[in-house]
Amino acid sequence: MTAKREPISRRERPAKPALTRRGIVDAAVRVMRSEGLEKVTMRRLAQELDTGPASLYVYVANTAELHAAVLDALLGEVDLPAENAASGWRDQLVAVLTSYTHLLFEHPQLARSALVARPGGANYLDLVERLLLLLSRSGAPREQVAWGVDNLLQYATATAAEHGTQERDPLSQDDWDALAHAVHGVDDAEHPMIKAHLPALLAGTQDARLSWGFDVVINGIIHTPLPEPAA
Template sequence: MDNTNRIIISRRTRPAKDALSREIIVKTAFELLAAEGLSGMSMRKIAKHLDTGASSLYVYVKNIQELYSYVVDYGLRDVILPEGRPNSWKSELVSLLNSYLNVLYTSPGVAELALTTIPIGPYSLAINEYILARLQAGGAQAKSSAWGADMLLLYVTSVAFEQSSREQKGMTLQSIRDSYQSLDAVKYPMLVRLNEEMFSGDEERFQWGLEVILQGILHNPK
């Protein structure tokens, strides 16, 4: 059979793929996390999205846990670090933590990852450095600053995760509050008596929590 007129399509005519790198892998993983949740951020799915094999990813990240750490750090890139000013360590620290809360709240999946993952990268390092410096400026001792920074980030992360996951599941505080209103006052007297207070606040409640932790850090020297 004469195939002299057959048109041969060379693979070289296909658009060239971007060179694989850790940055591209992390960005792709972050986008899959936002679109599909934690289950969508598997090595296999990331590799498929990048049109490569999963084994190729391990040249740039050791394992999925290390990738999680890089993804959390990437998710923190928009956290705002206020400019340092004399005698304003507390307001700057609170401003940073509010920015941290907002970034986690608006980045699906990142808050969940942050609860179980220690981030690796420049953004998380800058945040920790900033918190430690402000706590030291406020008079906290070395160990109190180190432990306190961890407590502050854990508190804010848990609040962000609770709020974002509740919304994703379609749960409201009102529905939970309604269930408490039907409790037996004899069996659960305190829950019934303090029902209003337990579900009050929001922004005020969050700020109160920050204040409680800060006061504990400053007044329990270690």
């Protein structure tokens, strides 16, 4: 005679962890790292967290807010070193911005998302706080510093979105070679300015151009007053 199987009570099943915004964002970061940002959807996260998509909307309003939260989580990896008296404010400012840009190089889809959706979490606020502190050391008026930080982040984010995408495109080197061939082969009479600015037009490493670009934006912030209010 076969022994009767003991029923398993539902109470003995391990309980699922309670949903939290932090847990949802952590799961989104895991999915992004393994599958890419395009897979970070409410449906995919619901599957990851063994729940229904509707449950997630209690904590995150939409996908755009979710992507902004993912970006804020990653911004915790930006290098915000302790202030160094041996290093000038400009060098420290460029170092922080370079760290931010290199982080986004690793996630170009997130960089493109950041162009239209800014995070508002603790890590983003820490980054803005440090940028304001360092830029204010230039002696520029407070208003120029306040507006200038936005320009610095826009330049860094756009650069990461462009170059990060190109680095992951298997055809990008072919595109670059075709561009270089076209530029170097221009006719002097038809495109004299292009010819006159070679080889500098395509010269320089990515890091050199990035650093120079930051200097250009910083110098513009320092020396360009805000427009007068309209009468």
